[in-house]
Each structure stands twice: as structure tokens, then as C-alpha cells.
Amino acid sequence: MQDNYGNLISSLAETNEKRIAMLVLDGLGDTDNNGKGTALQIAHTPNLDKFAGKAALGLHHPVMAGITPGSGPGHLGLFGYDPLIYQIGRGVLSALGIDFDLKKGDIAARLNFCTLDDDGIIKDRRAGRISTEKNRELVKKIRDNLQIKDVKVFIETESEHRAVLILRGEGLTDEAGDTDPQHTGSKPLDPTRSPYGESKTANIARQIFDQIREILKNEQPANMILSRGFACLPDWPTFGERFQLNPAAVAGYPMYRGMARLMGMKLFSEAKEPANILEDTLIALKDHDFVFAHFKDPDKKGEDGSIEEKVKVIESMDKALPALEKYMPDALIITGDHSTPAPMSAHSWHPVPLMIKTTKLRGPFEKKFDEYTAAKGELGIITAKEIMTLAMAHTGKIKKFGA
């Protein structure tokens, strides 16, 4: 699929000594909590507000208006990759989510432990949501007994009934049928069914699932595994190639390390707490002209539906922010990968507040960072894929387009 915008940025990007940091407060955006205001409005954030007074403010759609992104598309947008063009297969997302070091040519699929009845009919697609501990025990049993020639097979616990399958070897493709029919009352599907009959991946998948059926036959309730979303690591330009940057990631959670790895970023730190995240960001900026720093907690608290807790974790990041003033990046992006409004306890489509603290600003200058001041800011409502371009512009890293 043609990516005119991405190709343009690639052709205009150039290297200099300036530094860009992108601090992602996961799930930052909020709705109005029945008139109490958004988390950013309620929170006491003197440092964010001070930064906002010297920043370009705006809102961004991670994908497009009305689309609620998962973490994958949300971060792709922030990294300047149009999530409508750069789509990640289900299996690859799962592998990224457990921090598996997926290589080019690997094939990944999402697995679910399930329950079959005596006739081999699916009774429960999630095997009663077995514990993660039981999952590990069963995965070990499968690994100890599975005998597959020619390709290397990885089976990895995700959590509860969820696991991931990775195949590594020559000549593998993503051509294999899901064995999960997505409903109960029928047998698992054959991965080699038409049009997948000739595919090596499908034939190996069939051997694997036939053996797993034998290995688990005396287990209850998890006596079988279903698969879906066979996918290969996409062959995309790396973030470093696209922007002529040498990027590093400070990310404490598997999914975000996975996304950084997918982009070809160096995994620099697994810090999870505000002070550590910012400290490691500053260290990484010595050798890297771009640092992606990820703070998970606002999303977690938003998903818990707790506006009080969401406010608290935003305040904890605010309190740590002055550390950055020791060595302020030339462009500091602070935003989220999507909104997670506490009243919804879920990701949402609402555009996300964004600041780019830098120079060469137009204004107006609002000394407050929230959804409403951002809406009135100089950036307006943009799509996430434009954020990196703006940061590149502000740091002189992008040439004029045309003579």
C-alpha cells in the first residue's frame, strides 16, 4: 500500500545534533466525569502547566475521528506510521505483547486454551479462563512432548487462557487457517483447509495441534488449544531509517517494548516509575537523538474507572518533571497514545491532548495543559502521524519540500 506521506518524510529527513523526547502518558485523554472535569483538569500539575506555556498545544486523533485504538495502532500513530496503512497481524501483536524477540521470517499466532467435549466439540473457547500458573504448567508439558522437525516451535504463556505460538524456519508464510471457529458447538477447524493446503505453515500447524490434542487429552478443563491470526513480522522501514534518528526506548511493559522493538528502537530501560523513567530518558538522550519514554499508569487507572487514581498518577509524573530541566530536549513531546476516560473504564476515540515544548512557536500560549486548552492551541486537531513531523520541523531535522 502506498504511503505518500511517509515516503515524503523519509526523503526530507536529515540528521543534526538536536534531541527529541516523546513522553507517552498512556491513556491520558479523558471525558468530563459528569461535570467534575477531565483528569488533567482536576489534577494539580504546575509543571505540565508551566511547560504548556512554552509549547505548541493541540489534540490528536491516534487513527481518525471515531476510531478507538489498541496500544499497537495508538503507538504506530505516535511513531509517525499511519495505522490505516501499517497494520499488525494478531499473532505479531501477541508476540510483541510478551516481549518475544520476533525475527524477520518468524510466524506468530495467538493461542487460546479451550475445552473440548468427548466428541471433540468445543464447549468453552477459554477453558474456564484457567490461571496463568496453570497455563505455564500446560505450556511446559506441551514443550516437553511436542516433536516437530524442520522448524523451531516456541509456545509461550501470555496470561490466563492466552498463549502465543511462534514458528521459526525456512519457507514459512502467514498462510494458515485459524483453527478457532470463534464460536462453541463445532470442532476446531483444520489449518490446512482450502486455500491453505500447500502451505508449509499450515501443515506444520496441523502437526502441532494434532500432537497437542494427544498431549492434553487427560487435562481438564484445558484439553486443547485453538489458534488465530497467523502473521509474520512486517517488513517496514525502521523508525531510524524513516526519520534519520538513532532511537532508544524507556518502557517498562512488554507491549511497549514490543512496539519499540518492532520499530527498530534500542531497548534502553525498563523503568516504570516517573522519576526513573525521566532519569533514564535523560541518560539515553546522551547517546540517542530520539527517546520514547512510556508511562503506563494513567491508562491502568482509567481502565479501572478510578478518576481519583488517574489524577494521582498524573500528579506523580508532574512532580517528577522538573528533572528534565537539567537537560531539556530540544523538542519535548508530551501526549498519550489514546484516551482512556475514567467514566468509560476503556480506551476511547476522543482526541488526545498534546504538547510539543520547543522553540519557533506561534502561540497562543496557555499556561494550562488539559483537553480544553489543547483544543484551542496552535496545532488544532491533527492526526498522530503528524506529531513526529512537527517535532522534526521544530528541531530543524526536516528539509524544505520542493524548491
Next chain:
Amino acid sequence: MQDNYGNLISSLAETNEKRIAMLVLDGLGDTDNNGKGTALQIAHTPNLDKFAGKAALGLHHPVMAGITPGSGPGHLGLFGYDPLIYQIGRGVLSALGIDFDLKKGDIAARLNFCTLDDDGIIKDRRAGRISTEKNRELVKKIRDNLQIKDVKVFIETESEHRAVLILRGEGLTDEAGDTDPQHTGSKPLDPTRSPYGESKTANIARQIFDQIREILKNEQPANMILSRGFACLPDWPTFGERFQLNPAAVAGYPMYRGMARLMGMKLFSEAKEPANILEDTLIALKDHDFVFAHFKDPDKKGEDGSIEEKVKVIESMDKALPALEKYMPDALIITGDHSTPAPMSAHSWHPVPLMIKTTKLRGPFEKKFDEYTAAKGELGIITAKEIMTLAMAHTGKIKKFGA
């Protein structure tokens, strides 16, 4: 052309019991009438204003900034189909405009009665704009005398010199040359000219126009017909397929019934007056989870250049609106398909005020619905194709994109 956005929405759409109504006030947007304000600003609209106070406000570009849409592209955008990708052939638009029940495989072309001189040279491409009555009389004469084998031929009066040709039969394509050279002083063109020589449509068109020349030879001034825009009904996903909705249309005028039919919507009512439109919308919502309701008058009055009349018809709709409160849809979209500023007496490119009355709002909440409050609303300026996605998001009908 690849429709990444449309494909994404299709893949994420899911059905639930929630209801969406889209009330289109045709030509709603306005300019400032030399300082008097826009029609929405001048009009006394307590009900629209009350609704706006509990709605997401914004403006939309039906196609893109600066593009003035006709009714076809204007409505395609509202229905979530990018008008740059989904283009309707001239002949099909004409057939839709007369409410002709076009079937898959049919071919339609726009016809003009014209005047030829004694040498067969076009003197007037519009035959002096004959009356619609005369048009009907000539169409009858053609129908009574035309003898074409193998395909069914429909010739239908549009108005004045305009008519529509529809061919129905096996093996027809849109490959036929326009016979209208688009200027006077030359003969009508041959529809079978290169590269159309082998096409069945072109050869039948040639037979038809040869016979019409004979049938009309003693008529004045309309002694011939010219054709352009041979087109087939496009093979697009229906609105119901795309959004997993069961849609109905309340539309009193042929063009809008035609657009609804093109989208695969059930034609539920031909109401034209506000009270009837809203009453039928409520009835349709019992069995349909989406209702498109069309109100033509603001566009008519705008095209007449009468701001007073445009204000009046908007007020008449406002007055009827409380009827909706009996059974408020879960998402109520109120907008136009384009602007028809009274000072311009024509469609224009100005973005169109939009409200989506629903829950899960961020605000700010303006208790007034006009072009200026909408510009400050939480939606910003979006493209029309995003409106349906937002309504789907607000009613929980669209899954998260990616994990």
C-alpha cells in the same frame, strides 16, 4: 481505489440494539449575509440549541476543503463513503435523480434533446430548453416507435430538455462513447467509435440513436437526442454491510430516495414536512437501527437566495423537533449535506455545522447550534465520512482497532 478507512470500519462494526438517526437539513450551512449572521444564527431555534447543549459539536467538510459537492457526493460523505473514492457516473446520478429503480447490471446515460440543422450539424445542444411537457410527449413518441431486440430500453423524462436512458440486459458494460460533442457546430459523435467498436452497449446505443433520428426528424426544435456519461450501477458494499446496520430512509425527493436506494436502504417514507419526517423517523426506528431522514427546504430556499425563507424553514424544523424526545435515538446526528449560503444562491464549499446528540461526551457544551459554536465544539472540523464512525463509536457499535 483502495479504501483503507472504509475497510477498517467494516472490519470493526458490530450490531447491538442501539439506534442512530441522521437528520439531514439539506444545504444547512450559510455565510454571514452581510453581517446579519447565518441562517442558523438568525433563526429562533430553542430546540436545536437545547439539543446542542448535550451534543458533540463540530463542522464537516463533505468532501475536502474547497470542494463544493452536489447532492450525490454530499450524501455519500454523510453515509461514510469517501466521495473521492466512491464516484457515481453521470448516467447513474441522473437515474437516481428520477427515482428510477436501477438494478445491478443496468447501464444508464444522461440524454439531452437537441436541435440539428438540415446537414445534421448540432445547432442547439438543449433544443431551446423545451418544456417538460413537450419532453414527455417526445419521450412517448420515441417509446412507441423504438424497436430494439435483446435488451430492454427505458427512456425517461427528467425535466425540460433532459432525459435518461437505461439499458437492461445481458452482457452490458459502460463502454460506449458520448454522442454529445459538448459544443455546437459538429455532428453527434458515433458511440461505437474506437475503442468502443466491439461493445454491445455502444452498438445498441448506435441503433437507438439512429432510430431516434428517424422518429424525431419532423419535430422542431427537438429533432434529436445527445447522450453522455454511460455508467453502470457501482458494485459497492451496501451501507448495511459496511456498518452492520439495518437502515431505512425517510426522504420525499427523488434524488435522495435514489441515494438511499444506491446504499441499499429501505425506502420507508416519502415525508417532506418536518412533523411528518420526524414522526416517520420515530416509526422507522422501531424496526431499524439506523434512519436517514432528509429535509429539503433549507437548500431550496438557499438556492432561491432568500435568507428570510431559509430561516423560516429551519425554524419550522426546530418547532417539530420535540417530537423526537418521545423516543430519543441513542445517537442523533443533525447536519447538512453541504452549505447553500443564501447570499450565493448555490451550493458552496463552506464546512457544515454538525451535532451528534449522544452520551460519552467531552465537551465543551455550547447551548447554541450555529456555524460559530460548532467551530468551537469538541469535534473540530472533520470530513463527512468520519461522522458515521463517531456515531457508531458513541453507540458502542465499533470494536477497538488492534490490541
